[in-house]
Amino acid sequence: MFHWLEKHPFFFAVGVFVTIAFAGLIEILPNFAEASRPVIGTKPYSTLELAGRNVYIKNSCNACHSQLIRPFKAETDRYGHYSLSGEYAYDRPFLWGSKRTGPDLMRVGNYRTTDWHENHMKDPEAVVPGSIMPAYPWMFTNKADIDTAYAEQLTVAQFFSVPYNKPVPMKDGSTEIVKMGNSVAEAHALALEEAKAVAADMKDQDVKDAVARGEIPEIVALIAYLNSLK
Amino acid sequence: MNKLYLWGIIITAIMLGATYYTVVLTKGGLNGDIVNMLAIAGAVALVIITVFVVIKYVRQMQTDTAEGELADESWDNIGEYKNPVPMGWAIMFLGTMIWGMWYFMVGYPVNAYSQIGEYNEDVAAHDAKFEKEYASITGDRLVEMGESVFLAECKVCHGISADGIDGKAANLNQRIEEKSVKYVVEHGSNSKLLGTEMPMPDRNGLFNANSGALITDAEIDTVSKYVAEGFPANDTAGAEVFAGVCSSCHGADGRGMDYVAPNIREFTPALVTNVLTHGKKGVIGKMPAIDRLNAKQKEAAAAYIISLSKGE
Amino acid sequence: MENRPLEYDYTVAKMFMLTTILLGIVGMSIGVFIAFELAFPGLNTVFGEGLAEYTNFSRLRPLHTDAVAYGFTISGIFATWFYVGQRVLKVSMAESKFLMFVGKLQFWLYVVGVAAAVVSLFLGYSTSKEYAEFEWPIDIAIVVIWVLWGVSIFGLIGIRREKSLYISVWYYIAAFLGVAMLYLFNNMEVPTMLATSPAGESAIGDWLHSVSMYAGTNDALVQWWFGHNAVAFLFTVPIIAMIYYFLPKESGQAIYSYKLSLLSFWGLMFVYLWAGGHHLLYSTVPDWMQTMGSIFSVILILPSWGSAINMLLTMKGEWQQVAASPLIKFMVLGSTFYMFSTLEGPIQAIKSVNAIAHFTDWIVGHVHDGVLGWVGFMIMAALYHMSPRVFKREIYSKSLMAAQFWIQTLGVVLYFTSMWIAGITQGMMWRAHDEFGNLAYSFIDTVTVLHPYYAIRGVGGLLYLVGFFMFAYNIYKTMTAGRAVEESELANKSPMGA
């Protein structure tokens, strides 16, 4: 049979394809529907948080930071409750990472704060002596891309039914609504409102001034995102 | 002995030495942790198997000769022997396949194992072990334990010597800094330092009983210095303002009153525990609540901080 | 006519040889640079604060991985295909204007694609998925390039003289099909400009941006089904294609066993795809999928070792060749590193071992055992063998090649021993509790302890890079200053200068 296949390239290729293709189906499909169901308390990202998430991706923070807490005592001691599948329901793409050059950030919003991030992103060594994390000073001047974040919200709402402007159940039985603007201008206004809250806890005068002028530096969006990781 | 084996042993020895070194480098070594042991065993097996299997084949390059029946075909002059597959390889391939099926269907109880279940057991065992021990940890041992908590959890913000890293967090070597006192007196404070919601009023609510007027700028400066310096006996001006404005809540000596106001003269276990439970927001910045510490760890952290500000 | 020896046309092969070398230099130089950035973070700003946005570790890391995978390795695969394909199918590219055109088109599109990829990664356009960072327009370009390669493969096969396909061709076909399937499914993205706001605005924001079709755990599953097999179909399958041709050809020995080739091939095809779960151990994917990934990883040892053993046995009785020829040394040591990493991988895929190894430098060590010791060595060996035949000149210097071999071997050894120590140390430190039941180390303690190993790894990488420059120089001199050779000298062993 194999000798025959080796003389009939078309059937050979079909044979190879079938052999490699069906494992994928069995491995991936069975869990597909279930894994995408959000657990209670998981909210979609706000416009500003999403813009911050895109800053995170743009700078490949995931090259050094995981967002996956494995169920080990040592890991839950360090980072908090182990990860649950539904907590990632709104993560497109997922950001688990595969290398922990720096610590896991899945729940960093629980144990670091705005002013700490501000100091740390500007100069990690100044806060954590011996840190090998690069400094990201340009984030204090580059402007966050709110338009694209808004386009992303629209996309996931339209194509994947992500519940913006709809009540989302919370752990305490209440509901919350994550707002999404009706237009680009409205999206900007919403993001700015959130940015002001973040900037209020920051020290950098240039950033505060920029936000007061209606601009949103990348660092503000990034910190909003990091604070949302809980 | 053949030079090859010598090389094999040298390489193996180097890698095993490296592996041993990693164990020594880690506090507690293998720590009785089954995961550590399996990982090290895997590393050791990897080196030994690869080195000696490769040597086996290299020996054949040195001593054996190629032979067998050639297939009819040749591609670009590359021939092919019709040799059988090496027996050991075939048996192991078959063996692993059978093992795999057995393991998945029978050996591994497909739905009975759960990594979360394993985790729960692990945590229970860990907690049981330390719960017993915690009761006996007091005094200096408690401070020692607190130091270990501090180094793992707190030093990223407060710095290794707890000095607050140039004002990025509170300096814990003293009860409180002047600028913090000043800020609190001007703006009030609302950080659940007593464990429950119990705000301190801002300057518009602070009357000086001696003068019968609201606290003044000068008085704020005076009293802030007095508090931050730890209630020095020779600072009579400060003591006077304190007695007039603050003592009604914080007590004549600044050591606080239950349910009314916290001790602002020295750290207390209750204060530190409350900060760790609720976080704290002030002029320096915001400290998050550190929820994942248990009660004993918080107590220990407090003991450590108290030992620091006593100048020990 | 029939009796005249076939004149193979290596035009396209030569073009891809060039990009193999250039992109190898680019990718590995960045690799060395980012390795030193981890040891000495000051290097993040060494090109100035202003440029740090583009030269810091995180921006450069995807450039390294993609330059070596999609640049160096894929170029090497294409270069060898356009060489080996003709010879084992006994048909010349010159016989078909169409295939020649398709081959050149593939090359030029590839060059454009690489340029676009480099620029976009530098600017921070990334979808974050490892080895699939490119945004959708580049994905489309990659698909087109890949389809063109498929046309070349099957076009050449269509007009072949040799009825039966040689083992190498099996592997090239598998590489083609595997990557096509994996890449397509993992890159299902929706460009965000397709959305319309309730106010009627459209094409909002950056037109290059997209979101993944899959979310969270599903996205992870698809990504690592892809990621694991990208390793298989880029760093393993086509490299086996190379060794099955170049080792017997260079040594003049016949393949040890057809049956072993056969079983290894179909075994590898069958088993590889199931093992992707080992990248997701202890994650939120169901336990049974993880277990399946572990089990198949262990089974995978055998079909992997099958090919390597077949190669080592092909050299049975030929020690004098191994001793004398640096070119054969590359291939024999390559097989050895292949065996090492395909045993290391399965061991790291055991759940309890992965509990330590995952997220640490031990994985990075494993990666580079494979890519430096196996992929890199094989591609360089292939190009060394091809050079005298495509340029009709003797390899410029054998002693340079021998020196290169030892320097690079030392480099790989330093790389993997340092990452071995770093990874296991870090993994164990993360888990450690002290006598009070507290975590024994804060995270930063587990970072500073790695400094010496990061420095050693950097030195190891630098040695490897130096070796690669020696390789590039040797090939360059071969092209320009090597002694012209006769056809008769090219039957097996490559002619080499001193």
Ligand code: HEM
């Ligand atoms: C039997 C064959 C192999 C098995 C079972 C295997 C298994 C593994 C495992 C368990 C991981 C670590 C996953 C994690 O914990 O993050 C891994 C990572 C990796 N391996 Fe292998 N490996 C094999 C062969 C190879 C070879 C030959 C190469 C390259 C030539 C290779 C390249 C890689 C790469 C690049 C990664 C890193 C993926 C990432 O970015 O996280 N592997 N492999």
Ligand code: HEM
């Ligand atoms: C000159 C030698 C090289 C050096 C110094 C080097 C260095 C590095 C460094 C520092 C990293 C990042 C590790 C981390 O995040 O901690 C890396 C990752 C990687 N490199 Fe290299 N590299 C070299 C050559 C290569 C080659 C030739 C290839 C492929 C053919 C390659 C493939 C990869 C891959 C796939 C990763 C990702 C590993 C992962 O995510 O687990 N490298 N390399």
Ligand SMILES: [Ca+2]
């Ligand atoms: Ca990785």
Ligand SMILES: [Ca+2]
């Ligand atoms: Ca893509």
Ligand SMILES: [Cu+2]
């Ligand atoms: Cu894998």
